[in-house]
Amino acid sequence: MKLTPLHFSNTFTFFFLLLLRSITGDNSAVEYDDPQHAIALNCGFLHNSTAVDGRKWVGETGSDSIISFHGPESISVVPSSSDYHRSHSLDRTPYMTARASRSSFTYTFHVRSGYKFIRLHFYPPSYSAFKWSTAFFTVKSGPYTLLNNFTASLPVDSRSLQSIVKEFTLYVPDDNEPLSITFSPLRATIPSDETFAFVNGIEVVPMPPGLYYTMDGVGDGDAGAYVAGHKGRFHLGKDTAMETVYRLSVGGIKLSSVHDPSMFREWTDDSNHITESSVFPITSTNRIKYTRKTSKDSAPQRLYQSSWSMNRNSQHGEGVSFTWKLPVDLGFRYLIRLHFCELDYDMKQSGQKEFIILINNQIVEPRGDLIKWGGEIGVAIHKDYMTTLRGDRIMGKRDLVVALYPSNDVQSSEFVDSVLKGIEVFKLSDLNDNLAGGKPLLSHPHTSTQHRGNPVLSHSCDSTKPRFRMPTTSINDIIILIILLVVIIVHQLREWKEKSWSKSPSLINEDLCRRFSFAEISLATNNFDEELEIGHGGFGKVYKGITTVINSMVTMTVAIKRLDSESKQGEKEFISEIETLSKLRHKHLVSLVGYCNDYREMILVYEYMEHGTLADHLYKNKRNGNGIVTPLNWKERLGICLGAARGLEYLHNNSEQEVIHRDVKSDNILVDLNWVTKIADFGICKVGGATSHTHFTTDVKGTCGYLDPAYSSTRMLTKKSDVYAFGVVLWETLCGRPVIDERIDNEKQRSLVLWVQSLLPE
Structure with missing residues (x-):
C-alpha cells in the first residue's frame, strides 16, 4: 500500500x-x-x-x-x-x-x-x-x-x-x-x-446478522418492525443502509464504547430530549437476563439498569407519562428501537403495569406489558417500529416524538419507574440509496466565499485602509464635528428605542418567543433569496428558512415574514402580532417562534406549515411555484374546517385574553405536515373582553369579500364579525372557488357571497 x-x-x-x-x-x-x-x-x-x-x-x-x-x-x-x-x-x-x-x-x-x-x-x-x-x-x-x-x-x-x-x-x-x-x-x-x-x-x-436487520427466511410472526399507522410489519433487508441518528441511554447516564466491548457503540445522555422536568434518575444493580430474541449484543447490561422516575400527580388524577423529542431529517423512513426492562420485583403477574406507546401521536402499542413480553422480571426486551416523516428535505428537520402513557386508571402516590431504558433511531436509505438528508449546508459564515447567495458576515477591520484625518480648516472642522455628533445621537437614540422596546413587559421571555438578530434572519433566508419566497401578504413577503432554536441546539424550518416598506401595516401590527401570539398557545393557532427588530427591520418568525393555506388547495393551481397542490377530498375539507372552528372558538372564549381576529379567510387558515389546521395572521386583531353582546367601535379593517356587512356599515366590531367571515370560508370550501373571482364579468357572480345569496330562496 x-x-x-x-x-x-x-x-x-x-x-x-x-x-x-x-x-x-x-x-x-x-x-x-x-x-x-x-x-x-x-x-x-x-x-x-x-x-x-x-x-x-x-x-x-x-x-x-x-x-x-x-x-x-x-x-x-x-x-x-x-x-x-x-x-x-x-x-x-x-x-x-x-x-x-x-x-x-x-x-x-x-x-x-x-x-x-x-x-x-x-x-x-x-x-x-x-x-x-x-x-x-x-x-x-x-x-x-x-x-x-x-x-x-x-x-x-x-x-x-x-x-x-x-x-x-x-x-x-x-x-x-x-x-x-x-x-x-x-x-x-x-x-x-x-x-x-x-x-x-x-x-x-x-454485527450479528439478526441484530437490526430481518433474517432471511425467518417465519416468526414477531419478525420485522411494527409500522406506525398500519397493521403490517416492515422487514429490513440487505438492500437498505442505515444511519444512526440517536442512541440514547434513558436516565441521563452516558455509556461509552468501553461498556459495549463487542461492537464499541456509545450511548449518549437523553436529558436534552426528554420533555418532562419533574423527573429524577434511578439506577439498579440487579443482573439483567437475556433471551433468544434479545441477546447480549442488543445492548450492554448497564443500559437496562438506569431510567427516569416521576411522582404521579395524585391530586389531579394524572398518570405518569414520558415524552422524548428527537429532531430528524424530513423525507426519510426511520427505524425506532425501544429497549425495556421491568425491575420492579413487587410485580407478580402481567396486566399490573400496562402502558401505551405513541410515535408521532400514532399508537403503536395499545397495551404494552413487560411481564407478558418477557415472561418474568429483569428480562431485557426491545421492540422495533418504523415510521416515515414525509416532507421536502429542503425544509430541514422535524421532531420525531416518542411517548409512553399508562393504559389503566390505577392511581398511586408511589414513585413509578419508567420502563423505557434506551432509544435507538436509524434513518433508512431511500430508493436512490441516499442517506444524506436536509438542505445542502450553507458555507460557513467565516468562509471567504459565498454559496447560493449566502451573505458573508465579516467583523474584521482592514488595517491598511487610510485613517480618517481631520481637515485643517476650522470651518470644515466644525461641520464635520456637527455631522458626527448628529450621527452619534441618532444612532444612540435608535439603540435606546430598540432596547426599551425589547424589554417591554408586554412581551414574554425568550424561552417562548426568541428575539433573532438580523444577521441570523439573513443567514436563514440566504439573504432573502427569491427562491425561498413562499408568499406575499399585506404585511410583506414571507420566506422559508432554516434556523436554530432552544439555545442554538435544535434546527428548525420556519416561515419568516418581513415588513415591506410599502406596506400599510407597521409597528402597531407588528407588536400586536407578538403580544397576541406570545400569550396564546393552542393546537389550532400557528406558533410564533420569534421576531427581529434590528436596523428598523420588523420581522416575524413562525413555525413552518408544510401544506400551505386552505386557499392553496381549494382553487390555486400551484403553491408559489413549488408544484401542483393535491386537491382535498370532502373528509379533508371537513377536518380543516373543524380545526379552524376550534381555533376560532379558543380565540373568542379563552381565559387568557379574548381576541377578535378581524381577518378570518382561507389564506389565513394553514395546514401543517400532519394536516393539523392552524389560524394565522393576528396583525389587525382586537384584544379585550368584547362578547357577542358588546363591541369595539373601530376603523373597518379586513379583506374584501369576508367583511361583515354590519361591521362595515356601523364600525361596531363583535365576535359575530369573525363568525360571518368563517361562514364565507365554509362557502369557499364547499364551492372550491375564491371569494372574489376577477375572471367573471357578472358582478353578482364575481362575488361568492352575492352569488350564494342569489341562489337562496327568498
Whole structure:
C-alpha cells in the first residue's frame, strides 16, 4: 500500500506527536487474520497505536492484507499550531492525524460478506495547508451516499463538541467485493479549488446478522418492525443502509464504547430530549437476563439498569407519562428501537403495569406489558417500529416524538419507574440509496466565499485602509464635528428605542418567543433569496428558512415574514402580532417562534406549515411555484374546517385574553405536515373582553369579500364579525372557488357571497 509521507507544516507538533506515540502507543502488529475482526483505522498515521480506552488502532501501514488505499494527491496532516491547543482533551488516537485531499481518495477494506457498522471520525480544526472552513465533501460506499455536502465544523460548533462520529450500517454482499469508502471534495460548494475532504478515523465493525436487520427466511410472526399507522410489519433487508441518528441511554447516564466491548457503540445522555422536568434518575444493580430474541449484543447490561422516575400527580388524577423529542431529517423512513426492562420485583403477574406507546401521536402499542413480553422480571426486551416523516428535505428537520402513557386508571402516590431504558433511531436509505438528508449546508459564515447567495458576515477591520484625518480648516472642522455628533445621537437614540422596546413587559421571555438578530434572519433566508419566497401578504413577503432554536441546539424550518416598506401595516401590527401570539398557545393557532427588530427591520418568525393555506388547495393551481397542490377530498375539507372552528372558538372564549381576529379567510387558515389546521395572521386583531353582546367601535379593517356587512356599515366590531367571515370560508370550501373571482364579468357572480345569496330562496 503506497501512501504519501506526512506533511511537515509544524515540525514541533509532529515530533511531539511521535514522542507521545512512542510513549503511549503499541507498535505491535494488530492481528487481522480473521476478516470478521473489528477494524479501527487511524487515518493519516503510519503505525499502530492504542487509544486511551485501551483499544488498538491500526496505522495505514499496519495491515496491508486487509486495508488498501488509493489517493495519490492526498497527504497526512496534523492540526495547525493555532488549533493545537483546542485538542488537549481529545484522545490522540485517532484525532491528532487525518488523511486530507483536494481530490477524491478511497479506503478499501477486504472483509467478509455480512452486516457492518461503519464509523467515520472527524475533528475539524485547520490542518496543515488546509483551512477548516473549506472542508465540504461527499462520502460514498458502494451504491450508498452516506454524506453529501458535509462539513464537520457546523455540527461540531452547533453542539459545542470537539469531534463528531457519523455511524452507518450496511451489508457487504460478497467476500470477493471489498468494502470501499470514498471521500470526494465538492467543487460546487465553494467556487474554487480550495475545498477538501478529510477523515481522522474509520471503524468497520461486524454485527450479528439478526441484530437490526430481518433474517432471511425467518417465519416468526414477531419478525420485522411494527409500522406506525398500519397493521403490517416492515422487514429490513440487505438492500437498505442505515444511519444512526440517536442512541440514547434513558436516565441521563452516558455509556461509552468501553461498556459495549463487542461492537464499541456509545450511548449518549437523553436529558436534552426528554420533555418532562419533574423527573429524577434511578439506577439498579440487579443482573439483567437475556433471551433468544434479545441477546447480549442488543445492548450492554448497564443500559437496562438506569431510567427516569416521576411522582404521579395524585391530586389531579394524572398518570405518569414520558415524552422524548428527537429532531430528524424530513423525507426519510426511520427505524425506532425501544429497549425495556421491568425491575420492579413487587410485580407478580402481567396486566399490573400496562402502558401505551405513541410515535408521532400514532399508537403503536395499545397495551404494552413487560411481564407478558418477557415472561418474568429483569428480562431485557426491545421492540422495533418504523415510521416515515414525509416532507421536502429542503425544509430541514422535524421532531420525531416518542411517548409512553399508562393504559389503566390505577392511581398511586408511589414513585413509578419508567420502563423505557434506551432509544435507538436509524434513518433508512431511500430508493436512490441516499442517506444524506436536509438542505445542502450553507458555507460557513467565516468562509471567504459565498454559496447560493449566502451573505458573508465579516467583523474584521482592514488595517491598511487610510485613517480618517481631520481637515485643517476650522470651518470644515466644525461641520464635520456637527455631522458626527448628529450621527452619534441618532444612532444612540435608535439603540435606546430598540432596547426599551425589547424589554417591554408586554412581551414574554425568550424561552417562548426568541428575539433573532438580523444577521441570523439573513443567514436563514440566504439573504432573502427569491427562491425561498413562499408568499406575499399585506404585511410583506414571507420566506422559508432554516434556523436554530432552544439555545442554538435544535434546527428548525420556519416561515419568516418581513415588513415591506410599502406596506400599510407597521409597528402597531407588528407588536400586536407578538403580544397576541406570545400569550396564546393552542393546537389550532400557528406558533410564533420569534421576531427581529434590528436596523428598523420588523420581522416575524413562525413555525413552518408544510401544506400551505386552505386557499392553496381549494382553487390555486400551484403553491408559489413549488408544484401542483393535491386537491382535498370532502373528509379533508371537513377536518380543516373543524380545526379552524376550534381555533376560532379558543380565540373568542379563552381565559387568557379574548381576541377578535378581524381577518378570518382561507389564506389565513394553514395546514401543517400532519394536516393539523392552524389560524394565522393576528396583525389587525382586537384584544379585550368584547362578547357577542358588546363591541369595539373601530376603523373597518379586513379583506374584501369576508367583511361583515354590519361591521362595515356601523364600525361596531363583535365576535359575530369573525363568525360571518368563517361562514364565507365554509362557502369557499364547499364551492372550491375564491371569494372574489376577477375572471367573471357578472358582478353578482364575481362575488361568492352575492352569488350564494342569489341562489337562496327568498
